[in-house]
Amino acid sequence: MHNRASLILSSAVALFAAWGLVSAMSWPLKAKLFPLVVGIPLLCLAIAEIIYSLRDKSTEPPRDIPADVERHRSLVAAGWILAFFAAIVLLGFDIAVAVFVFLYLVIQGKERWIFSAIFAAATWALFYGLFDRLLHLPFPAGWLLELLGFG
Amino acid sequence: MLDAFLQGLLLVLQWKALAFMLFGVALGFWVGLLPGLGGATTLALMLPFVYTMQPAEAFAFLLGMHSVVTTTGDITSILFGVPGEATTAAIILDGHAMAKKGQAGRALGAALTASLIGALIGAAALALAIPVVRPLVLTFGSPELFMLAIVGLAFIASLSAQGARGMVRGFLAGGLGLMLAMIGQDPQAGVARYTGDSLYLSQGLDLVPVLVGLFAIPEIIELVVRGTSIAGGLPSQRVSSGALEGVKDAFRHIGLTLRCSLIGTFIGIMPGLGGSVAQWLAYGHASQSAKTPAEREGFGKGDVRGVLGPGAACNSKEGGALIPTIAFGVPGSTAMAILLGAFFLLGLVPGPDMLSQHLALTFSMVWTIVIANVVTVAVCFLLLNRLAALTTVRVSLLVPVVLVLVFVGSYTANSQYADIVVTLVFGVVGWLMVRAGWARAPLVLGLVLGKIAENYLYISVDRYAAAWLGRPVVVVLLVCAVAVIAYPAIQGWRAKRAARA
Amino acid sequence: MKNIFFLVLLCVAPLAAAQPYAGKTVTIIVGYKPGGGYDATARLIAQHLPKYLPGKPTVIVQNMPGANSIIAVNHLYNIAKPDGLTLGTFNRNMPIAQLTGVKGVKFDLTKFAWVGSAASETTVLAIRTDLPYKTFEELRKAPKPVVIGATGPGANTYDFPLLLKELLGANLKIVTGYSSSADIMLAVERGEVDGRAGSWSSLLPFIERKLVRPVVRARLRESGAERLPSDESFAPNPRAKAILALRSAPEAVARPYVMPPRTPESLLRLMREAFASTLKDPAVMAQAAKAKLELNYLPGDEALQVLREVLSQPKEMVDDFGKYVKFGE
Numbered sequence: 004m005h006n007r008a009s010l011i012l013s014s015a016v017a018l019f020a021a022w023g024l025v026s027a028m029s030w031p032l033k034a035k036l037f038p039l040v041v042g043i044p045l046l047c048l049a050i051a052e053i054i055y056s057l058r059d060k061s062t063e064p065p066r067d068i069p070a071d072v073e074r075h076r077s078l079v080a081a082g083w084i085l086a087f088f089a090a091i092v093l094l095g096f097d098i099a100v101a102v103f104v105f106l107y108l109v110i111q112g113k114e115r116w117i118f119s120a121i122f123a124a125a126t127w128a129l130f131y132g133l134f135d136r137l138l139h140l141p142f143p144a145g146w147l148l149e150l151l152g153f154g
Numbered sequence: 155m156l157d158a159f160l161q162g163l164l165l166v167l168q169w170k171a172l173a174f175m176l177f178g179v180a181l182g183f184w185v186g187l188l189p190g191l192g193g194a195t196t197l198a199l200m201l202p203f204v205y206t207m208q209p210a211e212a213f214a215f216l217l218g219m220h221s222v223v224t225t226t227g228d229i230t231s232i233l234f235g236v237p238g239e240a241t242t243a244a245i246i247l248d249g250h251a252m253a254k255k256g257q258a259g260r261a262l263g264a265a266l267t268a269s270l271i272g273a274l275i276g277a278a279a280l281a282l283a284i285p286v287v288r289p290l291v292l293t294f295g296s297p298e299l300f301m302l303a304i305v306g307l308a309f310i311a312s313l314s315a316q317g318a319r320g321m322v323r324g325f326l327a328g329g330l331g332l333m334l335a336m337i338g339q340d341p342q343a344g345v346a347r348y349t350g351d352s353l354y355l356s357q358g359l360d361l362v363p364v365l366v367g368l369f370a371i372p373e374i375i376e377l378v379v380r381g382t383s384i385a386g387g388l389p390s391q392r393v394s395s396g397a398l399e400g401v402k403d404a405f406r407h408i409g410l411t412l413r414c415s416l417i418g419t420f421i422g423i424m425p426g427l428g429g430s431v432a433q434w435l436a437y438g439h440a441s442q443s444a445k446t447p448a449e450r451e452g453f454g455k456g457d458v459r460g461v462l463g464p465g466a467a468c469n470s471k472e473g474g475a476l477i478p479t480i481a482f483g484v485p486g487s488t489a490m491a492i493l494l495g496a497f498f499l500l501g502l503v504p505g506p507d508m509l510s511q512h513l514a515l516t517f518s519m520v521w522t523i524v525i526a527n528v529v530t531v532a533v534c535f536l537l538l539n540r541l542a543a544l545t546t547v548r549v550s551l552l553v554p555v556v557l558v559l560v561f562v563g564s565y566t567a568n569s570q571y572a573d574i575v576v577t578l579v580f581g582v583v584g585w586l587m588v589r590a591g592w593a594r595a596p597l598v599l600g601l602v603l604g605k606i607a608e609n610y611l612y613i614s615v616d617r618y619a620a621a622w623l624g625r626p627v628v629v630v631l632l633v634c635a636v637a638v639i640a641y642p643a644i645q646g647w648r649a650k651r652a653a654r655a
Numbered sequence: 656m657k658n659i660f661f662l663v664l665l666c667v668a669p670l671a672a673a674q675p676y677a678g679k680t681v682t683i684i685v686g687y688k689p690g691g692g693y694d695a696t697a698r699l700i701a702q703h704l705p706k707y708l709p710g711k712p713t714v715i716v717q718n719m720p721g722a723n724s725i726i727a728v729n730h731l732y733n734i735a736k737p738d739g740l741t742l743g744t745f746n747r748n749m750p751i752a753q754l755t756g757v758k759g760v761k762f763d764l765t766k767f768a769w770v771g772s773a774a775s776e777t778t779v780l781a782i783r784t785d786l787p788y789k790t791f792e793e794l795r796k797a798p799k800p801v802v803i804g805a806t807g808p809g810a811n812t813y814d815f816p817l818l819l820k821e822l823l824g825a826n827l828k829i830v831t832g833y834s835s836s837a838d839i840m841l842a843v844e845r846g847e848v849d850g851r852a853g854s855w856s857s858l859l860p861f862i863e864r865k866l867v868r869p870v871v872r873a874r875l876r877e878s879g880a881e882r883l884p885s886d887e888s889f890a891p892n893p894r895a896k897a898i899l900a901l902r903s904a905p906e907a908v909a910r911p912y913v914m915p916p917r918t919p920e921s922l923l924r925l926m927r928e929a930f931a932s933t934l935k936d937p938a939v940m941a942q943a944a945k946a947k948l949e950l951n952y953l954p955g956d957e958a959l960q961v962l963r964e965v966l967s968q969p970k971e972m973v974d975d976f977g978k979y980v981k982f983g984e
Contacts, residue, residue, distance in 0.1 A: 005590065008587075008590035009590035009591065011590075012583075012586050012587065012590050012592065016326055016330055033340070034340045034342060034345040037608045038336055044325075044329065048325055049326060052326055055319055076379040077375055077585075080379065083553075083557075084578070084581070087557055088574060091561060091574070107550070108554065111378070111550060112548075122551065126554065130558060142565070
């Protein structure tokens with residue numbers, strides 16, 4: 004995992020550096036100097052790291068959680084994070100906050116319904132009271148709501 | 155001058171000013187603690203209230219609020235691994251690691267003590283520097299600032315992991331940070347660099363969403379994966395007992411604490427370097443104090459020195475940053491820019507007047523910083539047990555609340571969904587970096603210093619052709635930069651020789 | 656029972672119509688981060704505007720920085736609703752962005768419901784007092800180049816001296832890359848640069864302190880700066896004069912305030928009156944003077960007129976202009 008992640012990252016950096024260098028070619032000197040000075044060594048280092056990662060055969064020390072369980076849970080966590088973002092965009096911040104906290108507690112946290120509902124309501128109240136009422140920081144309504152005419 | 159010094163104290167101790175300061179402290183306490191609230195945004199929100207106040211009261215309020223934000227921001231960083239403020243990200247590396255080992259109390263004790271010492275040093279610097287501040291700041295021209303940025307970038311070597319491969323990865327991260335810093339419209343030719351078709355990117359990447367993504371998202375994912383509380387399932391009794399140990403740590407390493415305070419103050423004084431640099435340089439310097447490579451490895455896994463360094467530097471830089479703001483009207487960070495707004499609102503003009511005619515007012519600011527920090531640290535120590543106990547709360551409750559704060563924090567800076575997208579993208583990058591064993595600190599350093607280095611280099615060359623390379627301070631700084639890069643290499647080489655002997 | 660209900664409704668309805676803002680929140684969108692001049696002006700206005708709006712609503716400020724205000728203007732044009740509850744203020748050089756066809760511009764400034772401008776500011780070039788040059792003529796004949804610090808293309812710190820150099824032959828060397836105009840002033844004190852261009856009000860404290868001396872101003876005759884010669888008075892030909900005038904034109908609308916397009920006429924009128932009254936309020940003027948914020952009211956129609964003139968320039972003029980001036984800060 005160690006080397007695979009490093010391989011992914013260094014390949015991404017190499018691609019980014021290459022793209023950066025190619026884009027910079029057409030710029031006037033003053034604009035392209037720094038990108039070139041940084042980009043060329045960056046590309047070399049990235050390639051070096053790619054080679055290192057491919058040749059390094061050492062394995063990772065065993066961790067307390069088996070690798071496949073870890074991968075599964077990481078994906079689940081990422082899924083929740085993305086779902087929250089989608090909820091914010093579609094439903095607007097305040098609804099998304101209440102809904103997300105409630106669903107997360109019930110589904111992922113396996114808490115009791117009543118407790119989850121109260122906790123979600125409390126979190127929503129904190130969010131609304133602090134950011135909307137007290138600080139007057141505006142939040143847009145979600146796309147879905149706008150579409151349906153509630154925005 | 156002495157009477158202005160005492161007069162300043164009297165100005166602060168008037169009951170109205172004191173009340174406003176305490177109110178500001180209470181406000182700043184929560185602003186720093188909650189990752190969704192930025193110190194700068196809240197300062198801006200408070201500005202309208204300042205219109206009707208007297209200058210001493212206004213600054214007691216604003217500074218009282220602002221100077222405690224980094225202290226409580228440290229608390230969030232340590233306990234949750236989420237940067238409470240952009241300026242408290244470095245302390246996550248070792249502070250949160252300690253919390254995960256069940257040493258939250260010790261980490262908090264160390265951070266609070268270091269913050270207090272840092273704040274006192276910063277305030278003392280502000281007070282003592284007043285007679286010499288103008289010549290001091292005027293000696294540091296663009297060439298010197300460029301070299302300072304280079305010294306900062308040299309710390310990438312210290313912040314990287316051990317060994318040749320560690321260095322490669324460290325410089326990879328640093329180089330990536332530097333390239334990312336180039337995004338935006340360049341000030342020389344006006345070319346839009348690396349912005350694609352996006353309007354959002356045309357002024358460059360905003361630091362806060364990047365930091366939150368790099369540090370907070372991987373932590374949250376790990377919390378879900380591990381399933382236990384942050385403190386790994388340890389009972390709250392054990393977790394909070396270490397506070398006194400943390401305080402002792404600060405004094406055990408008093409040399410380091412003082413040095414990092416001075417680094418923070420110095421960076422704060424230099425205008426144009428920004429507010430986030432000091433903590434990383436202090437962290438880099440702290441990791442250099444490790445005497446053996448084995449000790450170096452311990453950094454990032456819970457070495458208390460990694461808490462002391464950034465803790466002290468963040469607070470000391472506040473006092474330092476006031477110096478160019480008051481003496482020249484040049485703000486070193488967004489928060490200072492807003493504070494400048496307060497100056498104008500109250501009819502004051504930053505400049506020589508503040509150091510002569512309004513000297514007592516300037517000293518009152520010094521006293522405000524001192525008193526506000528003392529009060530905050532005292533309150534935090536009283537609450538320490540409760541705070542440390544938060545690391546024993548079960549993760550299913552913590553994750554959603556932290557996520558809400560993280561997303562709100564990303565969004566409210568610029569009212570852009572794109573900021574949240576940036577957080578998510580860098581969340582992936584940060585997660586990969588943790589898995590791959592890449593240090594994240596160099597990336598931040600590159601991102602923060604990249605533009606500064608480029609701009610000051612062009613200004614120096616434009617203005618002085620090659621002559622600036624010979625300026626004395628420039629040469630000194632160049633030697634420092636070389637030393638900073640060479641030090642870990644020499645250390646490693648010496649250790650290998652000792653092992654062979 | 657039903658009759659009483661209707662009666663009450665009949666009495667309340669006109670009251671509600673006369674108080675369209677009762678219980679509502681008005682948002683002023685600022686295309687900049689907190690702390691700058693645009694933001695400070697907006698917050699000052701936000702504090703006093705409720706007094707003059709029927710129903711005394713809450714007025715809040717929302718910062719939407721990004722792309723030098725283009726993001727805020729796009730939002731105001733395409734997303735904000737024309738219900739009288741949203742105002743916006745943005746970079747005064749926005750007409751230049753629209754004129755030169757900057758990528759990402761999704762608006763037509765003339766279609767906004769113009770409330771007015773809260774200030775008009777002129778740009779001035781000032782150089783260190785210890786330099787031997789006292790007038791612009793001397794600057795043209797200077798034996799050594801005078802170093803002017805700037806932040807980057809698109810800002811008046813850069814554009815103004817650039818035009819003075821390219822079109823009027825002033826012997827200037829422009830060094831750019833400073834992070835803010837305050838940084839440039841620091842460089843002036845250090846002797847690293849010899850002067851800077853900027854708005855009259857931002858340079859005034861330094862002029863009063865005798866650190867720098869103003870030598871030439873742009874077209875607008877702001878009070879205090881009228882006695883300075885204008886850049887156009889040195890123009891050697893009509894082309895130069897036109898380019899200089901075009902650069903200066905947006906400065907008459909230095910703090911533009913608009914409402915989204917298709918805002919109902921009645922609401923626009925209410926807001927215009929409230930805006931005018933706020934800017935003429937003695938308390939506001941006193942606070943502005945204390946904060947060294949230059950405020951003077953320009954009615955929406957006149958602001959719109961200025962913008963129409965800028966945006967109706969012929970293509971050759973725009974291309975010529977675009978050779979020197981890019982859109983930026």
